[in-house]
Amino acid sequence: FRGHQRMGSANALQLLNLGVLPPLVFLVPGLSPPQVISAVGLGWSLVAGVVITAVLMSSGRGVWDLRALRGSARELLGFGLGRVPGEIALAALLVLPATLVAHRVGVTAGGFVAFAITILNAVGSAFAPIGLVLLPQASALAARQDVAQLRGLLGRLILGAVGVTATFVIVFELAGGWVLQRYLGARFDAVWQVARVIVPGVLPYVVYIVLR
Numbered sequence: 512f513r514g515h516q517r518m519g520s521a522n523a524l525q526l527l528n529l530g531v532l533p534p535l536v537f538l539v540p541g542l543s544p545p546q547v548i549s550a551v552g553l554g555w556s557l558v559a560g561v562v563i564t565a566v567l568m569s570s571g572r573g574v575w576d577l578r579a580l581r582g583s584a585r586e587l588l589g590f591g592l593g594r595v596p597g598e599i600a601l602a603a604l605l606v607l608p609a610t611l612v613a614h615r616v617g618v619t620a621g622g623f624v625a626f627a628i629t630i631l632n633a634v635g636s637a638f639a640p641i642g643l644v645l646l647p648q649a650s651a652l653a654a655r656q657d658v659a660q661l662r663g664l665l666g667r668l669i670l671g672a673v674g675v676t677a678t679f680v681i682v683f684e685l686a687g688g689w690v691l692q693r694y695l696g697a698r699f700d701a702v703w704q705v706a707r708v709i710v711p712g713v714l715p716y717v718v719y720i721v722l723r
Contacts, residue, residue: 516647524562528555597723605632620705627706631713634679635720638672668721676717683710 512521532554536547567574574580605628613621645668652661687710688703695702 513643514647518644521643524558528558532558594723601719620701623699623702623705624709626702627709630683630706630710631716634676634713635716638676638717638720641668641672641721665722669718672717672721673714676714680711680713683707 512518512524533551536542536550536554539550542550609621609625609628612624645664649661649664652664684707687707688700691703691706692700
């Protein structure tokens with residue numbers, strides 16, 4: 512859907528998967544955490560299966576040509592494999608710090624680090640839709656070898672993202688302690704001491720999110 516710039520369908524599917532299914536599962540009484548995770552995963556699989564079936568059925572009989580399917584599968588695999596190392600590294604970046612701190616210092620300190628990384632991740636997630644929307648346009652420019660326009664597009668995008676993120680970091684460093692104290696309570700002042708060190712890392716993180 513995104514590749515064909517059908518953002519309405521893509522966003523509706525995203526809303527269903529992330530905004531509707533998980534809350535519905537949490538409303539079911541008596542489920543254990545493993546059952547909640549399994550139910551969400553099953554729901555995502557069912558949605559994906561229904562949508563893929565509908566797309567294939569609407570694409571005509573030619574889509575079932577095995578030779579064409581093998582070629583498309585190879586192309587998609589080549590495109591997707593290049594992203595795997597980055598996604599694994601990103602998961603490690605977001606998970607390992609809190610895990611290591613929890614093991615070396617304690618669960619409380621690990622929780623503080625996890626909370627600070629959540630702030631960083633939330634800011635980065637706000638920029639994720641930009642890359643998704645502009646990906647087809649950037650791909651078309653690259654296919655036409657219009658390097659100048661592509662470079663200009665990326666330059667404006669990075670400049671805007673860094674400007675907004677830098678403003679957030681400055682505001683957070685100045686007023687984040689007061690906000691977190693109101694949000695968490697005075698007993699969690701140590702969270703602010705950890706967050707003010709970690710949150711500036713959102714600048715390179717946002718650059719990665721926008722460019723990936």
